[in-house]
Amino acid sequence: xxxxxxxxxxxxxxxxLKGVSVAIAEGTVTAxxxxxxxxxxxxxxxINLLEIPTSxxxxxxxxxxxxxxxxKAASKDVQRLRRQTGMVFQNFQLFPHRTAIENVxxxxxxVLKWPAERARERALALLEKVGMAHKADAWPATLSGxxxxxxxxxxxxxxxxKVLLCDEPTSALDPELAQEVVDVLGQLASEGTTMVMATxxxxxxxxxxxxxxxxxxxxxxxxxxAASLFANPQRERTKRFIATLRHEQExxxxx
Amino acid sequence: MPHWLQLMLESLGPLLWAALVFTTPxxxxxxxxxxxxxxxxxxIRLFGPKPLVAVVRxxxxxxxxxxxxxxxxxxxxxxxxxxxxxxxxxxALIGFTLNIGAYSSEIIRAVIGSVPKGQWxxxxxxxxxxxxxxxxxxxxxxxxxxxxxxxxxFISLVKDTSLAAAITVPEMFQAAQRIVAVTYEPLILYxxxxxxxxxxxxxxxxxxxxxxxxxxxxxxFLEARA
Ligand SMILES: Nc1ncnc2c1ncn2[C@@H]1O[C@H](COP(=O)(O)OP(=O)(O)OP(=O)(O)O)[C@@H](O)[C@H]1O
Ligand SMILES: [Mg+2]
Numbered sequence: 001x002x003x004x005x006x007x008x009x010x011x012x013x014x015x016x017l018k019g020v021s022v023a024i025a026e027g028t029v030t031a032x033x034x035x036x037x038x039x040x041x042x043x044x045x046x047i048n049l050l051e052i053p054t055s056x057x058x059x060x061x062x063x064x065x066x067x068x069x070x071x072k073a074a075s076k077d078v079q080r081l082r083r084q085t086g087m088v089f090q091n092f093q094l095f096p097h098r099t100a101i102e103n104v105x106x107x108x109x110x111v112l113k114w115p116a117e118r119a120r121e122r123a124l125a126l127l128e129k130v131g132m133a134h135k136a137d138a139w140p141a142t143l144s145g146x147x148x149x150x151x152x153x154x155x156x157x158x159x160x161x162k163v164l165l166c167d168e169p170t171s172a173l174d175p176e177l178a179q180e181v182v183d184v185l186g187q188l189a190s191e192g193t194t195m196v197m198a199t200x201x202x203x204x205x206x207x208x209x210x211x212x213x214x215x216x217x218x219x220x221x222x223x224x225x226a227a228s229l230f231a232n233p234q235r236e237r238t239k240r241f242i243a244t245l246r247h248e249q250e251x252x253x254x255x
Numbered sequence: 256m257p258h259w260l261q262l263m264l265e266s267l268g269p270l271l272w273a274a275l276v277f278t279t280p281x282x283x284x285x286x287x288x289x290x291x292x293x294x295x296x297x298x299i300r301l302f303g304p305k306p307l308v309a310v311v312r313x314x315x316x317x318x319x320x321x322x323x324x325x326x327x328x329x330x331x332x333x334x335x336x337x338x339x340x341x342x343x344x345x346x347a348l349i350g351f352t353l354n355i356g357a358y359s360s361e362i363i364r365a366v367i368g369s370v371p372k373g374q375w376x377x378x379x380x381x382x383x384x385x386x387x388x389x390x391x392x393x394x395x396x397x398x399x400x401x402x403x404x405x406x407x408x409f410i411s412l413v414k415d416t417s418l419a420a421a422i423t424v425p426e427m428f429q430a431a432q433r434i435v436a437v438t439y440e441p442l443i444l445y446x447x448x449x450x451x452x453x454x455x456x457x458x459x460x461x462x463x464x465x466x467x468x469x470x471x472x473x474x475x476f477l478e479a480r481a
Contacts, residue, residue, distance in 0.1 A: 048379075048380060050376050050379060050380065075384075075385075079382065079384065082379065082380070082382060083382045085380070086380065086381070087376075087377075087380035089373060089376070089377065089380075091373065093371075093373040093374060093376065093377035094377070095374070095377065095378075095392055095396075096396065096473055097395050097396055097399070097473050106381060106391065107381035107382055107383075110383060110387050110391050111381060111382040111383055111387065112382075139472070139473040140473070141473060155381065156380070156381070158381070159381060159382060
């Protein structure tokens with residue numbers, strides 16, 4: 001359903017993604033793992049076009065867009081693809097001047113031009129889903145990190161995206177707050193939400209991911225089903241990386 | 256009743272009338288138009304094409320770098336030599352608007368730049384266009400930060416409108432001058448005028464505080480907490 005074909009991304013002379021091709025099936029959860037600076041965030045941002053790929057082809061559902069070096073993508077096309085996606089950021093990025101429910105309504109009212117009443121209904125249902133309905137009228141600044149992230153998930157889901165992109169959704173959170181976010185994402189996964197998430201959190205990855213893509217220095221080193229890849233990585237590089245993560249997590253190191 | 260108090264009371268009517276009919280409209284109109292100019296200039300400087308950026312930078316450079324009184328004289332007394340004849344009030348309005356535009360553009364540019372980049376990305380990520388993101392996400396947050404510096408500009412403007420007296424606008428200060436011309440009591444009248452300006456500034460400061468409290472209810476940028 002989502003196809004990245006030969007995606008290359010350069011920042012000046014720095015080639016950050018070197019011909020990445022990934023196919024993501026509908027209803028699956030794909031974890032992007034790999035060392036820091038490997039290009040996970042950049043790859044996610046190339047899917048919702050916060051970064052425009054230098055070259056390659058992006059397909060989401062029925063929509064396709066090809067990129068060529070030196071050619072500027074039309075903003076109409078960018079919008080068309082971006083609207084198929086929702087994004088959850090590492091540091092939440094709620095709109096601080098809107099209440100929790102207004103954050104969730106924003107895309108429906110401003111972008112999709114829904115009437116406020118209908119948008120409020122859907123927003124409330126989504127807040128219910130992430131366990132935040134009781135804080136619907138709270139200002140983001142009064143919410144804990146975990147609560148903010150759950151509202152952010154509801155906001156990203158509001159316009160019914162084909163895919164939910166998450167960039168380290170738990171790494172700014174203390175373990176117990178991370179757990180509530182993991183639970184929500186797990187529930188979404190079990191309901192068949194298509195997700196792609198960059199994460200260093202093995203607990204998150206192994207709990208909810210079906211597929212794993214191991215990205216290092218802008219190249220897909222190994223990819224496959226989560227269960228087998230985590231249990232039995234084929235590449236030496238992947239083995240070592242997973243061992244390091246396990247070690248960090250067991251010794252209570254930072255996610 | 257002492258003489259000075261009687262004179263002050265007798266003058267209060269004409270002074271307040273001048274404040275109502277000239278000082279207040281001049282202040283409100285030039286501030287409103289000035290903010291519109293300032294917003295336009297700020298957006299051009301942040302996002303506009305290079306040649307246009309150069310033009311507006313030149314404008315800001317001139318209007319921040321020359322005295323307001325000289326600008327008013329140029330517009331009212333100077334422009335007629337170039338065939339452009341303006342009445343005193345419109346001349347003052349144009350002068351103050353351009354001056355406020357130049358100063359406020361710098362403030363607006365700074366506060367728009369102070370909104371975290373992640374807020375743009377969050378807005379884009381839910382499908383907003385550039386202008387939707389600007390209107391719904393960036394400007395409201397920038398506006399909150401802009402209240403203290405723009406209030407400063409506004410309060411300065413109220414007082415600076417007294418300069419319009421020099422180009423024959425019969426605003427409050429000029430009303431005081433006229434009374435001095437017949438009573439020969441400059442100390443009493445100018446103290447009274449000063450007190451009235453002080454009263455106006457104080458009311459505005461109080462309003463600023465209330466506005467800030469109201470806008471602060473949501474607690475500002477979230478970045479610091481994350
Ligand atoms: N806007 C940018 N301009 C220039 N270089 C960038 C930009 N964004 C990312 N990079 C570079 O791209 C490379 C990949 O960064 P990216 O953030 O995608 O890695 P990551 O895998 O998400 O790392 P982490 O695990 O630390 O989040 C890094 O070398 C980074 O410096
Ligand atoms: Mg990253």
